[in-house]
Amino acid sequence: MGIFNKKEMVRGVVDSLPIVVSVFPFGIIFGVLAIKSGLTIFEASFSSLVVSSGAAQFCSLPLFAAGVSPWTIIGTTLIINLRHLILGASISRKIKEEEILPRAAAAYLLFDESFAVTSAWWDSGKRESARDYLIGSGFAAWAAWNIATVFGAIFGNVLGDPKRLGLDFAVAAGFIGLIVPMVKGRVELLVLLVAIVASILSYRIIPGNWYILIATLAASGVGAIFARDGDGD
Amino acid sequence: MNHVTILLTMVGMGIVTYLTRAFFLVGKRDEGMPRFVVRALKFVPVAVLSAIVAPMVAAPEGRLALTYDSPYLIAGLLTFFVAYISKNLIVTVFSGIALILIVKFIIG
Numbered sequence A: 001m002g003i004f005n006k007k008e009m010v011r012g013v014v015d016s017l018p019i020v021v022s023v024f025p026f027g028i029i030f031g032v033l034a035i036k037s038g039l040t041i042f043e044a045s046f047s048s049l050v051v052s053s054g055a056a057q058f059c060s061l062p063l064f065a066a067g068v069s070p071w072t073i074i075g076t077t078l079i080i081n082l083r084h085l086i087l088g089a090s091i092s093r094k095i096k097e098e099e100i101l102p103r104a105a106a107a108y109l110l111f112d113e114s115f116a117v118t119s120a121w122w123d124s125g126k127r128e129s130a131r132d133y134l135i136g137s138g139f140a141a142w143a144a145w146n147i148a149t150v151f152g153a154i155f156g157n158v159l160g161d162p163k164r165l166g167l168d169f170a171v172a173a174g175f176i177g178l179i180v181p182m183v184k185g186r187v188e189l190l191v192l193l194v195a196i197v198a199s200i201l202s203y204r205i206i207p208g209n210w211y212i213l214i215a216t217l218a219a220s221g222v223g224a225i226f227a228r229d230g231d232g233d
Numbered sequence B: 001m002n003h004v005t006i007l008l009t010m011v012g013m014g015i016v017t018y019l020t021r022a023f024f025l026v027g028k029r030d031e032g033m034p035r036f037v038v039r040a041l042k043f044v045p046v047a048v049l050s051a052i053v054a055p056m057v058a059a060p061e062g063r064l065a066l067t068y069d070s071p072y073l074i075a076g077l078l079t080f081f082v083a084y085i086s087k088n089l090i091v092t093v094f095s096g097i098a099l100i101l102i103v104k105f106i107i108g
Helices: A008-037 A041-049 A055-064 A068-080 A083-092 A100-108 A114-124 A130-159 A167-182 A188-204 A210-226 B003-027 B035-041 B044-057 B070-086 B087-108
Strands: none
Touching: A008 A041, A008 A055, A008 A130, A008 A167, A008 B087, A041 A055, A041 A130, A041 B003, A055 A068, A055 B003, A068 B003, A083 A114, A083 A210, A083 B003, A083 B035, A083 B044, A100 A130, A100 B003, A114 A130, A114 A167, A114 B044, A167 B044, A167 B070, A167 B087, A188 A210, A188 B044, A210 B035, A210 B044, B035 B087, B044 B070, B070 B087
């Protein structure tokens, strides 16, 4: 572990614990739904281990149940996850370490949640090792997601409805908590508003998960238009 | 679909997902990216998080729910307020969970 900044990794884990609280119920919901869609406990767990993408995994369940062709399922996954290209580009500018294998590990752990926490941390000015912070943050989210999936798959039907415990709102609360400190100026506020409007519009008009990609591109583009040098750094 | 096909499909899903994550992180670096794109990338975190949250709060059941008796909208706005005041993620997450339950109870 000589080339890793352990302190940074631990910081990433610790800072991600609140987000982990919101990831956990969704992992459980996925486990339960996977079983209800006809997958085995092993298949449900395997999915979270190998794919590690909540949105794609949830969308795949009705497709598996309907016996849709594997290539369609894989293609749908690609479309849902295209936004990771943008996340990867954004994070990659903050990582100075060159070694390939650690970067490859960080890429495996790049989720919406770890991206969000790492970006928030970067925004607040602390910048020793974004790569290792990301690895720590991603590891926390990944562990929670996988443990929760197995838990949900095994015990699901016993637990009842997570909505009754308010847990379905937990992810939204976590993201809101990360967004607010990021809005430091008028341009960021504009980006936020554009993202919200574009997201809701495309969510209603276009089926699937395109709304995330469309709104992100539109809002970031607006930010780039209005930003002067140094804004949003 | 038989079990082997299911597992292989998941491996395919995993490969495709990993490629989107690794493309810029491990692969091409950004030398030669247009300045406009570089400026836009700085706003991606706010943009993507807002894009994901918006339907959760404004259309939780798929249909637009923007009236005063939509619990997720009210809870969402209140959670924003809590986040602004507390500047603390743990407080915000737990407040959010409490708020949605309270608001649902009051409006219910």
